[in-house]
Amino acid sequence: MSxxxxxxxxxxxxxxxxxxxDARGxxxxxxxxxxxxxxxxxxxxNALHEELSRLLAQENVTDQIAGIGIGAPNGNYFNGTxxxxxxxxxxGVIPLAQMVREKFNIPVTITNDANAAAIGEMTYGAARGxxxxxxxxxxxxxGSGIVINGQMVYGHDGFAGELGHVIVRRGNGRLCGCGRTGCLEAYTSATGVARTAREFLELRNDESTLRQLPIQEITSKDVYDAAVSGDKLSQEIFEYTGTILGEAFADFIAFSSPKMIVLFGGLAKSGELxxxxxxxxxxKNLLAIYKGKVKLVLSELKESDAAVLGASALGWEAS
Known part of the structure; x- marks a missing residue:
């Protein structure tokens, strides 16, 4: 028995x-x-080996593990690094898959965290089938993970699918953490929403409950709370953010014609806002042949479990 x-x-x-x-997720x-x-x-x-070994022993499953999957920032599926x-x-470059494999004597696969989330969604969530x-x-x-014909797209070097770093504002765009300017991430991450709030508050005179908060400490959660309570400026921040995302999605659809785009993370929980x-x-921005064909759905994985489930789905691949 496997x-x-x-x-x-x-x-x-x-x-x-x-x-x-387990296999049911x-x-x-x-x-x-x-x-x-x-x-x-x-x-x-060593610490990971110690704690995980303790957990396996506690659950009496030490000899029943088919594989280990790891989701990590800048994880390279091809090289295990x-x-x-x-x-x-x-x-630098860390050969983590090899190090963990040698400790546990179990097959190990690694990929970046967004790819792991996509594999989890395909195995256990909204993208099943x-x-x-x-x-x-x-x-x-x-982050992003792209699946085409049932296969995760890794590119020739393991780093394909950095859609957060597609440039959406040319010329005078915001500085992104990657060092370039105008990236999607600089506008539509939770951090980006907070930056938009600060820009709007500094450049405009609209009344807003956000003005009661120290401007440098405003978070995306503050903007969400204000928008839900009817604050017009905060609602406009969501409008601005969602519009940039929608425009980018129309471009993404043009290159892979997906059946759906699955959204995950705190910001995705803002509902219709x-x-x-x-x-x-x-x-509005889709090529005519794609209009009305692509579903926009929320992840079905519980946020607290999603990262572990996504990584674990890789474990079946490793086995």
Missing amino acids: KPYVVGIDIGGTNTVFGIV SILATGSIKTQKYTEITDYV IEFAPNLPWK VKDFIMITLGTGV IMRPIREAME
């Missing part, structure tokens, strides 16, 4: 979360370690 469980590991800038998952148990605590990668892998990840404590879709993660940044302007701008 082994019934996989392990999913999600490496974030602050925490690393891991879980034991049920999480048997989870654990975590502090990513930032370990400045040496060998110390990190994390490469030059700006928010992780280890610099869908062969062509794009996953967009709207968090601190904007963000979905309506996205939908309208997308349809």
Whole structure:
């Protein structure tokens, strides 16, 4: 009988979360370690091995793990490496899949966090049975995973699908964390929404409840709360953000003709405040042959579980 469980590991800038998952996508148990605590990668892998081994023993499944999947910033599927990840404590190229494989003697696959989310959605979520879709993660940044004909698109080097870094404002665009200007991420991430709020407040005189907050401390959650309570300026910020996203989506559709675009992350939970302007701008800017064909849907994975589920779906691939 084949082994019934996989392990999913999600490496974030602050925490690393891991879980034991069965074929139905049920999480048997989870654990975590502090990513930032370990400045040496060998110390990190040792701590991960110790904590995960304890969890496997506790659940009595040590010999029943088919594979380990890892979702990580700048994770390279082809090489099994994390490469030059700006928010992780280890610099350069880290052969993480090999290091974890040697510790556990279990097959290991790694990819970037947005690709892991897409694979999770295809295995357990809204994209089950869908062969062509794009996953967009709207968090601190904007990530994406592109699936064509049931296959994740990795490109020749493992780094395909950086749609958050498509330039949507030429010339005088905002500086992005990647060092370029005008990227989609600089406008439509949670951070981008807060930047828009500051710009609107500084350049305009409209009344807004946001003016009661220290301008440099405004978050996307503040903008959402104000918009829901009827604040017109905050509603306009969502309109502006959703329009930029919808325009970008119309371009994305032109190159892969997906059946759906799946949205995930805190900003996606803003409901019609963000979905309506996205939908309208997308349809308005679509080439005629694509109009009315592409569904815009929210992720069906619970946010607290999504990262682990996405990574775990890679574990089946590794086995």
